[in-house]
């Protein structure tokens with residue numbers, strides 16, 4: 274039984290979950306108002322052309338932030354990464370850290386957070402805080418790109434469908450521990466490739482544990498899941 278947001282309850286024999294992931298939002302004054310106007314969560318690469326010769330700030334120290342820094346540095350005059358921690362090594366692959374270190378127009382500011390964003394109708398200036406000294410500085414910024422992590426939209430499935438430590442839905446062979454089927458598994462076969470710990474509930478796309486995260490893989494998994502749903506219904 275599924276409950277919809279308007280309270281309507283719907284019965285189903287199979288369910289495909291493709292609820293994706295939500296980007297972790299920063300609670301910074303001015304940021305929401307300028308979102309889409311120089312402030313972007315996981316900015317599309319196409320935005321790089323708009324900031325040719327600009328002064329771009331990137332929040333985050335993981336691989337996605339590093340890849341964005343490398344890409345935007347080909348267009349921007351200066352890219353500055355704002356990293357909360359003491360080093361990039363804890364969160365970023367070594368090859369990417371090396372590339373960043375070797376790129377002249379990328380600067381990495383460690384122990385740094387953005388605490389304010391300002392601009393009339395576009396991002397013009399941000400305020401950065403040094404987390405160790407608590408000193409602040411306001412600097413001109415053409416754009417602020419945020420790569421602060423993402424969370425799968427699965428809170429509503431807690432305790433119903435097996436999730437990994439980050440909340441992604443586990444499916445198929447990833448449910449089989451030492452060849453054993455998941456706890457509570459009620460049918461006499463192993464889970465299908467995209468089937469979760471509940472027989473008949475399938476998962477596809479970004480929300481799936483160990484999925485490739487991207488449009489093409491999401492579409493491919495969706496098509497595969499539909500086939501598996503038919504296979505499942507054929508067994509009932």
Ligand SMILES: Cc1cc2nc3c(=O)[nH]c(=O)nc-3n(C[C@H](O)[C@H](O)[C@H](O)COP(=O)(O)OP(=O)(O)OC[C@H]3O[C@@H](n4cnc5c(N)ncnc54)[C@H](O)[C@@H]3O)c2cc1C
Pocket residue numbers: 291292293294314315316317318426429477478479480486487488489491
């Ligand atoms: C700015 C940006 C740029 C990107 N650029 C690229 C790119 O160039 N190439 C690429 O391959 N990928 C890119 N991606 C990633 C790509 O968008 C995702 O990988 C893809 O959209 C994942 O598809 P999905 O169907 O798994 O999830 P989503 O596209 O996130 O869809 C999930 C849907 O489920 C809905 N939903 C969530 N919870 C519920 C619920 N409880 N009930 C009902 N509905 C619900 C959501 O509203 C949403 O419509 C980009 C993402 C962003 C944000």
